[in-house]
Amino acid sequence: MAVTLKEVAERAGVSRSAVSRTFTQGASVSAKTRKKVEKAARDLGYSPSLIARSLATNRTKLIGLIANNFQNPVFLEVFDLYTRALQERNLRPLLVNLTDQTDPSASVQLLKQYSVDGVIVASSTLPPLFAHAFKEAQVPVVHAFGRFASTPDIHIVGIDNEHCGALAAETLQKHRYKRVAFLGGPQSATSAQDRGAGFTRRAKEIGLEIVSSLYADAYAYNSGQQAMRELLEDRRFEAVFCGDDLICMGAMDAARDAGLSIPQDVGFIGFNDMNMAAWQAYSLTTIRQPTSEIILSSVDLVVSMLDTPERAPEVRLFPCSVVERSTLRPV
Amino acid sequence: MAVTLKEVAERAGVSRSAVSRTFTQGASVSAKTRKKVEKAARDLGYSPSLIARSLATNRTKLIGLIANNFQNPVFLEVFDLYTRALQERNLRPLLVNLTDQTDPSASVQLLKQYSVDGVIVASSTLPPLFAHAFKEAQVPVVHAFGRFASTPDIHIVGIDNEHCGALAAETLQKHRYKRVAFLGGPQSATSAQDRGAGFTRRAKEIGLEIVSSLYADAYAYNSGQQAMRELLEDRRFEAVFCGDDLICMGAMDAARDAGLSIPQDVGFIGFNDMNMAAWQAYSLTTIRQPTSEIILSSVDLVVSMLDTPERAPEVRLFPCSVVERSTLRPV
């Protein structure tokens, strides 16, 4: 069916190796044969089979991309950036959707079977153990949006969530809030834990009183909405720090539904600065997570591991910053 | 490095074919050898290389998934559903992000090189010519969310956009609107054209006056917002039909920004019924596109083509329905 190396070789009147060499980077072929081969290939509409090449070279140019949150639109930005960054480097993403049902070890197995060249775990909710499984299986792995550890045993690219939580506390204080609430992401997520911890610690330090504290059950709109309703039962807070923009939007809608206006009756600060945070209906003051830097950096990292797999584990942290919009009262 | 067939065979004391057979569906092996092989494989931690298998069987279990809109959160739902549906069928998505810069023929080439078993073009904006390229290259292809044609030459799964546009007109009439505006998706998209055409036709038939008509430049929030501002310069309409929910949200925010309230001053009807349409800040009345049915059906279709590639081109259309929320005045 498809045109093969052999046919091209015959037509060009050269050996199969000659054809192979004209199609592999940095191999030595004379200008003359290269020309002959290229003509023959063009005539026949030949393009080398990546499968066969992969088998021979033990390289697939496939990068496993593991994600487990398809509810949060941030991830669409994430996919967009990943697919583009990989495509530019002549790599392909093999997308794995890790639902709660799927057995983690199964997907390790799976990606091993496809012999992906590397894996990017793009999730702030997956436990580190997950990325480890790949390290153990000897496949280059980087955990993007993962939990920062001072003595990492795998590559981590992300932010210092603890510090960013503290930043939220400072921002609330700057806006002269005294009593606040914390509405975090799912408690099982390391990112949610760390943001909460940093927020709590710093709040204590600067005399900001946390009157309520609650973890939503997912990084999702509905979860934020529902958690906010609960929070509203005992409304002694003047502002809420939400561990995620999407949760924050749900929370804001719940607050408005209860007849509160923002920021007059209650202030909000979110986390991520997703595209939608700038929408007029929300115009969310939020902590910006440098998504695109994290993604580019994690791709670069995984690429460099292709050549030097034994690279020492590295942590790359990017700074977050406050984006002021209109959900906190003017200072 | 990785454990191979041969090593398992040696350890189990059988031939390589025996090992191969215990790992391929429907091959004949005795219970006894199967047991021996399975034990050896377990001991060694063997899992067959899909690359090698692909080379031998000429099947990769890879499905190319082509998308070109990573701005619209609907596509996150789309990716979620696709990845799950494929995973359940033991197939993997190879994601191609078709930005405006990428050369279409290059990605055809690319997917051919990876010898994907099939391709799903998931886009309502790509021209049909695109899916054709795959048909020509002899790879099973279905165009999901594609333009309906009565004499299709490739498989199409989607909706009758023309009819759905008409449905929008009827809904506006039902709510006693007389003068309306049309705010479509990008004019180059067949879906936008068809929705517009159906809307216009039906409006004329039932005596609904279309006072303005405009195409946004993308299926995106900002585009909707911007187009609405333009529309507002000459506000003779009482309601707007937006060719997409996201555009509609942008438009609503623009209207609110201009001091209008919804639905008192101006009504809105969207298209898609994406998750966010139910959000309280919008609570959008919209035409529901049966995304999940379309996706499941297109996966089934592509799967069935794997076995019978010569299947006659088929069109599968799913009905849309109106979801009433609060952006049209009560009838």
Added chain:
DNA sequence: CTGTTTTTTGCAACCGGTTGCAAAATTTTC
């Protein structure tokens, strides 16, 4: 023009599986 060095080329083995075929082993039949 010859001898040396460098570049190009083809051979053949290999990557890790699958599969048609015939021989061997097992089961069934009488």
Added chain:
DNA sequence: GAAAATTTTGCAACCGGTTGCAAAAAACAG
């Protein structure tokens, strides 16, 4: 228990490329 029918097994060729190695060709030096 032998013959026939059926199932299981191993051999060997194949899928479509890459690559180390040695021979051949080309380039260079004197």
